[in-house]
Amino acid sequence: MRTSSRRLHRFNPGHEAAVGIGQANYTPDAASRRMADDLETLPLWYADSGDSVWITHTEGADQFLDSLPLFLRPDVRLLTADALCRLSADVEGPLLAMPWGLSPDVLAAFERLRRRGAPILVPAWSDALRTLTHRQTAARCLERVLRRLPELPPVAVPRFCTSVGEVVDYVKTCQSPFMLKTPFSCSGRGILTLENASITDPERCWIEGALRRWGVVSIEPKLDKTADFALEFHSDGHGCVTYAGLSVFDTHPRGAFTGARLGDPNRLRGQLPDILRGPLFDCLRTAVTDTLCDTVGRIYSGFLGVDMLVYRRPDGSAAVHPFIELNLRYTMGLVAVELSRRVVHPDAIGRLLIARCPAPGDALRAHQADNRRLPAHFADGRLRAGYLSLVPVTPASLFRAFIEVV
Known part of the structure; x- marks a missing residue:
């Protein structure tokens, strides 16, 4: 599922607006910029061994890594732009640029770094990629999935x-x-x-x-939603799309991600509504995989997620909307899948949470309080119970990303 090149990850939430504008000089909004700063080490938890993460701020990063138990510490380097430019291409080999989400803006940032001497392979932006990120592509995918699943109740196409x-x-x-x-x-x-x-x-x-x-x-x-979930995938860019895992998550009323369940995949599947505990889940996964192979498989290379939901019909019965949104990027759902695989004990159930605090200092106080309230306990090299921060939390932090297993 992966290429032979090691990857250079960059956390860049809010890139979707840059895609829509189609410019390399896009300025993200203040919230996205601050989230990118505070959570920039998050790729540690989904990167592969030997990969690197491009970070801007070093405050607390080394101390954070040192605070992790050795058996949980990722074999991933945190590198600033200057450190990346000092790498030797002959010794290191090239690093494949792998941002959270592709956009002209972030690819231009990688290209500027490459011109300074960093050994980076930067993928090209294209109109085809921009077309795939448009909601019309998700609408076309919805139509194809519905044709493949005639047993589903009809759902309106946007x-x-x-x-x-x-x-x-x-x-x-x-x-x-x-x-x-x-x-x-x-x-x-x-x-x-x-x-x-x-x-x-x-x-x-x-x-x-x-x-x-x-x-x-x-x-x-607008449907009467009762549950959110997503299926995560990987596309190799040559027509093959493979299933990467299930994400069961929670959102604000307006749809923004607030948290995801963590645990063994079979136990997570058991948390889905009854309608998805039978053969429909496997039929849904197959139909969406085939649709993605046809639609994005030869254009996009990387991870992607498809948001879905369970809703209540007017007669009170439950039904599935099989294709709400297509996310051509890493997703918090994928982070949850990787945390379930790498960090959380298979007998435990937890949550991945993203929290925004109103003022500097509040995040650090909340982090310290959670450490006292839910001290971490490990078994078999995995988190069995307690609280674990996934990023450094400093006096300047506003955003936190963390696990709670209770």
Whole structure:
């Protein structure tokens, strides 16, 4: 599933807007920038042995690694830009640039580093990749999966609108509520909920602004969601897409990730709603894998995730939406899969959590309190119970990423 080249990882959340703008001089919003700073060592937990992680801030990084038990310490280097530029290509061999998510912006950053002398292989950005990240690709995948799974109840495919009038016509002819989405957003960003068919002035302003920026918005009925989950995959870029694992996760009401379950894959599957505990799960996995092979398998190389959900139908029965979102990037779900495999004891169930604190100092105090409240206990080289931070937490931190096993 992996290439022979060692990889150079970079955590760059919020790259989706850069994809949509299609520019290499994109400036991420303040929240994405701060998350990237505070969680930049997160790739330690999904990188392979011998890989490296490009970090900007060294404060606390060495101390953090030293604080980990030897049996959990990843065989992965944390390197600054200057350290990368001092590497010898003859000794090291090239490092394959592997950001959290591909975009013109992050690839340009890798290219600038390569020009300074860092031995990096930088993949090329293309219009084909940009097309794959558009929500229209996910909509086409949904149609193909539904054709492959006729036993599923029908689910509405998103409609793409290029004017406010088209949105108004849609809401007049369909049952409310609705969800409007910008074409390159994900993880709860760029989403507007319309509770009824009467569009308010603020909602109209949102739609007009999104159309000015992106040219199109999608609209679909909002489902009565009861559970979130995702299937994680890897594409080799040569037409082969393989299943990498199951992610059972939680979100804010607007859709942003808040946490994922950790544990043995069979035990996680047992936490899914009853509708997915029988043969439907395997049929769903096969249908989505085949669809991804046809759609992205020869264009995209790397990990990807497909978000899905279980929802309640008007008659009260449960049904599955098999293709909500296509994430052509590493995902928190994949991080959860790797943590379950590498860190959490097979007899334990835990959670991966991402927390944002309101002010500097709050994250460090919360980290220290959690260490006291849930001291870590290990068995057989894995976390059996307790709290484990996945990143350094300093007085300046606002974001934390951590595991709780109770």
